[in-house]
Amino acid sequence: MSYWEDEDPLVASTIPDVERLKRAWRNEKAAPEIFQFQAELVQRAREQVQLQEDNITVMQAEGTDDLTLSLYQMDLDRTLFLLRSYLRTRLHKIEKYMIHISKTELWDRLSEHEQGFVKRCTDAFEDHLEQSVLSHLPYGYQSILKQSISSEEDDMVPEPKLDAFVFCRSKGTIGAFQLDETGEEIVDLVEDDLYVLRYKSIKALVETGQIDLV
């Protein structure tokens, strides 16, 4: 670790954040549903990116050798990729399940900007379907949310498949963990072991950060 301790504290403090961003990104990529937006983490990552860019400009002006510069640049590019990919992965989920998200508690997991995006997207989506399909259907069958007027619930809205299988790695020893409500399936979660389980059953552990998706 001595390498990082030699660096100035600003650079050293980026290490855990990049790791955290990587974790958030991996979880987001692997999970069928959307997670809480990591507002502070994203904010900090962006500040650090900005700082790094400034540093590189200064070093360029000072005539630092190209190899060192390109290493810094590479580090910066990787962080930027993580950041962009994290935001993009969220957008893809948002696009896919926008109606479901906007009428459930998932709405609160979005950032303010993402909420604005959902609103605009949904408008475009509804306008298009209204105009091309729904307005041509008979009365009683024109809802975008329900199959027909006699449906009691919204049964036309695509939802994420929560019982999809995901790969996950336990961060600590959790012990015997109940996978279903009846208690018939129990798995012993050991530290640093890899499992393939239904997302639904370990959802709570992911949200509290006890287990990571990979």
Add this chain to the structure above:
Amino acid sequence: MYGRNAGKLLREVACSESGHLTSFNNILFDKVIQDCSEHHLQLQSLMRKIQDQGLDIQTTRNSDHFGAVIHHLSLIRNKRCLMAYMNHRLEIIRSLRWKVGRELPEEIQQKLTQSERDYFKNHSLALESYMSELDLELTVDMVPPKDPYIQVRVLEDIGDVLLSSAQTTLLRHSVHSLRRSDAEPYISQGLMEEFLG
């Protein structure tokens, strides 16, 4: 009738290469819409028949009732198929914004309906305003970076451009070493290609 045309419409999607758009099937689409109206007419006439016989529409379970149920279910099935067809196309259309950019080439435009073209435009606008609020371009950096610089060959005369490093003149067939994020938009527009070897 009874969902047959709607099934055909979806089979077309299922058989096409994933991620590729087929031309909008107007003829079949309109047939399914007609089927829907036809089912609705039959449904109503059966309901009327039950009422005309002086029976309670909620509790009657005769052949007319079950006939009506079949029409209702067929209608719902058609609706689901139509929406699935549209939704599947929209997913591809949205992915084009990431792959191709804001302007769709003519051959793709032709495969879309007017309403889909409008949707693409509106959806792009939503995405652009999100990115400008965030002040971060998200359509670059689509693959994890290996090296900050890549070698590219220019395929069309682009002229003088201001890239993040400096002002550069991009002439056809010239080879440059550019920042990946600078080159990506040109590559996706087909103006450059990655120069390997």
